[in-house]
Amino acid sequence: MYRRIATLAIAAAAIGALMPAFSAEDYPAKPIRIVVPYSAGGGVDNITRVVATQLGARLKQSVIVDNRPGANANIGADYVAKAPADGYTLLMGATFLAFNRATMKTIPYDASKDLIPVARTGKAPFVLVVPATSPFKTVAELVAYMKANPDQASYGAVGAGSPTNLIFPKNTGTDPVQILYKGGATALPDLIAGRLTYMIQTTSEVLPHIGTGKLRALAVTGTVRFKHLPDVPTMKEAGVGGLEGTGWWGLFVPAKTPAAIVDRLSEETQRVMKQPEVIAALDKLGIESAPQPAAEFQPFFQSELKSYVEVARQFNLTTE
Missing domain, CATH: 3.40.190.10 (Periplasmic binding protein-like II)
Incomplete structure (x- = not known):
């Protein structure tokens, strides 16, 4: 009995030694899904469709946009947070991740621990x-x-x-x-x-x-006027303070996703966001292409989480 177990263990080890180690070059081997936690046609959906088309072309694989609205974007975000950490289920996140975490009493996931920021894609007021x-x-x-x-x-x-x-x-x-x-x-x-x-x-x-x-x-919102609406004042110019922040969008994957996959997605997304046709497409939507690789997006996201906690505390902001 023990001899049989030992033999199987040795065989398994031998097979494992023959199998190639994971490489980002092996990824992706099947279609990728980007979850949008809002209805089709909204701001998060708009930028996702531009990014998905070009990202799919670079990865030579289909990238599908999956709209999962509801519960202030928590349904879609929680779906991704609990998805297999294999790089095939992504989330197009935005400021809602920080806002929900700072203001909601109960939330089924922790954006700071259950999701890995992969790449920022854009920003806009x-x-x-x-x-x-x-x-x-x-x-x-x-x-x-x-x-x-x-x-x-x-x-x-x-x-x-x-x-x-x-x-x-x-x-x-x-x-x-x-x-x-x-x-x-x-x-x-x-x-x-x-x-x-x-x-x-x-x-x-x-x-x-x-x-x-x-x-x-x-x-x-923001500290400067928006180039597409040069005659429209900022909130501060109009007499309302405290609204200097702007919106942003970025890709996330579930925690424990292999670093090689995170790096591959981050690198390809950076290339996508620098393509002239992508910059032009987003500009028509009033969105500035603002790529950040994972190494920069991750600390940016952590700072956003802290900032929203402070804003929620300062203004006593809570949601159900």
Whole structure:
């Protein structure tokens, strides 16, 4: 009996010695899935589809976009966090990862431990917009209306909202009704139709509607004006402080994914984000290609996690 076990062990060891060690060159051997934790047509979805097409071409493998909205993006993020750590299930993450972790009492995963930042892809400011039919031409006019009509003012938010959506009412002394949606694409028709007073949304979702005259931009977040809307003031210029932050997007994989796979994905994503056609495609969406390799994106993400905890504490931001 013992002799048989010893023989099997030796045979297994011999087979293992003959098998080649894992190499990033062996990856990928099957299609890759990038999970978008929001509905199709939103800001996260828009950048993902641009990246997926070009990343698939570089990896010579299909890269599929998988929309899994719900629970303020936690359904999709948790799905990836618990997926096999083999490099075939990725998450297009964004500021929601830091915001959810800082403000939600219960969350099924820990973004700081269960996900590995692979590569940042882009960044852009948020835009405060109102329907084109709205009488408001400035932030001051909008704020004055909301103070005078607290029961009639409302805004659309994706999931449970974001720091921008929550800080804006706090710093303007207003209390508009928050209407929740699974994605920006489902909220914008209500805004355009005048069923919402305003929204603060990513550039890629609102720029097309600003361009066609369906929405009016009143202000942008960040420290400088947005190049696509040079006549639109920053929030600070419009009299609202505390909204200097901008949005970002990046790829993540489950914890314990082999370093060779993380490095391969990071390197190829960097190359994708530097391609002229990708830069141009994102620019049309109002997104700046802002690649960061894993070595830089990981500390950036950790700093974002800490920053959002501080913002949540400072403004007492909590979500259900």
